[in-house]
Amino acid sequence: MSAEAAAAVPAQSLRQAALLLRLTLGLVLAGQGLETLAASGLALSWRGVLAACCLVIGALLLGGVFTYASGIAAALCLLALHLEVLASPLKTTMWSILLFLGAVSALLLLAPWDGHGLPRLAPRSRRQILAQQGPERLDVRLDAPVLLLRLGLGLDFLAAGRAKLHTAWVAETVGQFRGTVLPAPAVQAFAAVLPYAQVVSGAAVALGLFTAPAACGLGALLLLLTFGQLALGEPLLSLWSMFVYLLAVVAVLGLPARNRFSLDYLLARPWRGR
DSSP states (O other), X not given: OOXXXXXXXXXXXXXXXHHHHHHHHHHHHHHXXXXXXXXXXXXXXXXXXXXXXXXXXXXXXXXXXXXXXXXXXXXXXXXXXXXXXXXXXXXXXXXXXXXXXXXXXXXXXXXXXXOOSXXXXXXXXXXXXXXXXXXXXXXXXXXXXXXXXXXXXHHHHHHHHHHHTTTTHHHHHHHHTTTSSSXXXXXXXXXXXXXXXXXXXXXXXXXXXXXXXXXXXHHHHHHHXXXXXXXXXXXXXXXXXXXXXXXXHHHHHHSOOOOOSSHHHHHHSOOOOO
């Protein structure tokens, strides 16, 4: 196999992955928009406007039109769809937003290799345009996926911690772990601290404030929660959601982005105009 053919194999795989992910997100958003519009009866309301936006963005993604910008708009629509869930005190988890925003992040990373869009609207491939803009432009494009991962991860933990503050979380947790190898005082102390740790760490990760320490704190919480589930006798295969969160934490810590869309970057910038 020649060097050119060997280099074309991963590029073709990336194009196929970008196409599959774009079509899936487009179908999800377009289906959500159609379903909401049918339920609302085309009434002029916040839900109706959001449904129309979902339908339009889903159609753009299905057609491969302005994939990167459409992915950003899809993330905004998905965040808006989860606002009601975030405001509900009864919801203990919001892991779907992490999965959706993680998918959009992957789409943004794969957008330069997406060559299956409508060619008449984009005569040059995004990869060629990106190559002409240089490595600095590629570095900027990594910041948006990291931002989406931070928002999905941080808002999920923020919602989970906030929900625990409105329930008898400590008493229920101590009763649940009674009879396990974990001592009751340790369980009670951890259960009392956990909601506040989730709220503070989740908000810090979402805002990008002390991003690395906050993400490491979320990773430590996930490890402790996983240990607690194993102490309850949960089978390892039922803990898949913990690994989804851990992968998101690893991505936030490991992606080579400058984290421009964060308070860390804003506070670290030197004052101008002096």
